[in-house]
Amino acid sequence: MADQSTPQATEEQILYAKLLNGGMLVGLLGLIVTFAIYGTGILKPKIPLEQVQNYWVMPVNEYLEKSGVHAGWAWITNLNYGDMLNFLPIALLSAITILCYVAIIPGLLRKGDRIYAVLAVIEVLVLVLAASGILGSGGH
Amino acid sequence: MSLAGRVMVLLLAFTVPLALMGVAFAEEPVSMPENSGHAWWFWPLVLFILCFVLGVFAVLAGVGGGVLFVPIVSGFLPFHLDFVRGAGLIVALAGALAAGPGLLRKGMADLRLALPVALIASSCAIVGAMMGLALPTAVIQTLLGATICGIVIIMMKAKKSEYPEVKEPDKLSQTLRIMGVYYEPTRKENINWQIHRTPVGLALFVVIGVMAGMFGLGAGWANVPVLNLVMGAPIKISVATSKFLLSITDTSAAWIYLNNGAVLPLMVVPSVVGIMLGSFVGVRLLAITKPAVIRILVIVVLGLAGLKALQKGLSSFM
Numbered sequence: 069m070a071d072q073s074t075p076q077a078t079e080e081q082i083l084y085a086k087l088l089n090g091g092m093l094v095g096l097l098g099l100i101v102t103f104a105i106y107g108t109g110i111l112k113p114k115i116p117l118e119q120v121q122n123y124w125v126m127p128v129n130e131y132l133e134k135s136g137v138h139a140g141w142a143w144i145t146n147l148n149y150g151d152m153l154n155f156l157p158i159a160l161l162s163a164i165t166i167l168c169y170v171a172i173i174p175g176l177l178r179k180g181d182r183i184y185a186v187l188a189v190i191e192v193l194v195l196v197l198a199a200s201g202i203l204g205s206g207g208h
Numbered sequence: 209m210s211l212a213g214r215v216m217v218l219l220l221a222f223t224v225p226l227a228l229m230g231v232a233f234a235e236e237p238v239s240m241p242e243n244s245g246h247a248w249w250f251w252p253l254v255l256f257i258l259c260f261v262l263g264v265f266a267v268l269a270g271v272g273g274g275v276l277f278v279p280i281v282s283g284f285l286p287f288h289l290d291f292v293r294g295a296g297l298i299v300a301l302a303g304a305l306a307a308g309p310g311l312l313r314k315g316m317a318d319l320r321l322a323l324p325v326a327l328i329a330s331s332c333a334i335v336g337a338m339m340g341l342a343l344p345t346a347v348i349q350t351l352l353g354a355t356i357c358g359i360v361i362i363m364m365k366a367k368k369s370e371y372p373e374v375k376e377p378d379k380l381s382q383t384l385r386i387m388g389v390y391y392e393p394t395r396k397e398n399i400n401w402q403i404h405r406t407p408v409g410l411a412l413f414v415v416i417g418v419m420a421g422m423f424g425l426g427a428g429w430a431n432v433p434v435l436n437l438v439m440g441a442p443i444k445i446s447v448a449t450s451k452f453l454l455s456i457t458d459t460s461a462a463w464i465y466l467n468n469g470a471v472l473p474l475m476v477v478p479s480v481v482g483i484m485l486g487s488f489v490g491v492r493l494l495a496i497t498k499p500a501v502i503r504i505l506v507i508v509v510l511g512l513a514g515l516k517a518l519q520k521g522l523s524s525f526m
């Protein structure tokens with residue numbers, strides 16, 4: 069008879085999974101709610117809905133130039149616009165992993181698992197660097 | 209006709225006109241100074257329906273939604289490749305985030321295996337995303353086409369090993385203590401596993417990370433063979449860890465696209481919702497369809513999308 073009681077997931081995995089699940093549900097729900105606000109016009113969008121199709125055929129640099137939309141974290145100061153509000157759940161979905169990594173670091177250190185604690189810290193730094201907007205692109 | 213057959217016909221009835229309509233519009237000039245004449249919800253609805261179909265087929269064919277999304281949407285719909293890659297990353301990310309918790313809890317996705325690999329893949333995905341946004345579209349389109357053709361070959365030829373034989377773990381995996389045990393219900397026993405050739409595997413994840421970021425593709429098609437065939441992880445651990453890995457790799461690349469303005473909610477939300485609903489339906493259809501036939505169909509469609517991307521990219525140089 070197989071022993072199904074064998075521990076199959078470590079303490080860190082369970083913690084990581086719990087946070088990931090919560091963040092993912094909030095993010096996906098937020099995505100639907102903010103899109104409904106955007107689509108129904110409850111909040112006026114920065115780019116009128118009818119005009120978006122004129123921009124998504126362009127390269128991103130041309131879109132930014134012609135639409136007047138600022139890249140990076142500028143959306144956070146424009147949350148009163150329906151389209152910009154959608155970036156909130158998108159950013160949450162993109163940030164959950166960082167939170168999960170931060171959460172498991174103390175447990176790894178407590179166990180004396182220094183190598184993995186260091187790996188987790190470096191991963192957090194890499195993801196924060198990507199999220200920061202410091203890394204621009206050269207553009208087309 | 210069986211229920212599965214009828215559903216398939218229905219899905220194809222949706223897909224074919226969409227693809228044909230997309231081809232017609234994709235031939236239009238890239239820059240459109242005025243409104244293209246459709247109601248604002250037209251293309252998001254097309255995207256939603258197409259992604260729903262892709263979600264169903266992705267599950268049935270055992271491939272990630274992200275790898276189908278970028279070539280098919282960029283090949284047959286009028287969106288610029290920059291925004292398609294941005295949306296593709298969020299689609300792949302959302303799918304990975306949804307699957308991750310369950311896979312981690314069951315012990316199928318392994319954190320000790322994923323952490324070192326993810327660090328390399330996510331760092332390189334940032335480089336790939338920056339390169340992808342900096343290089344001319346024609347170059348990226350051509351490279352994407354070539355990559356998709358390569359993926360088609362991998363999908364046709366790649367073997368898998370249920371329980372690869374790892375006689376002795378390498379020093380690096382021993383130092384990192386990458387090993388584990390999981391319960392295999394089909395054998396009704398606990399399976400112990402360990403890995404080898406870790407440095408080679410990690411080096412391959414440099415390439416995988418760059419490609420994932422550059423093309424906005426989920427990288428399950430590459431993750432699984434490397435984890436399974438190169439590093440020797442059992443296939444179930446490889447598939448689950450690969451899915452979980454995408455949540456980290458795609459996170460770093462998604463931030464680059466997001467911060468560069470290449471993410472449009474009007475494209476992202478219908479795509480994410482469509483592909484997720486399609487996945488739910490796909491899981492239910494899995495029991496009553498023939499996955500082998502669907503897999504061939506998906507490989508053919510993916511191959512056509514790859515050739516279309518190649519043609520679009522190369523025609524820009526002529």
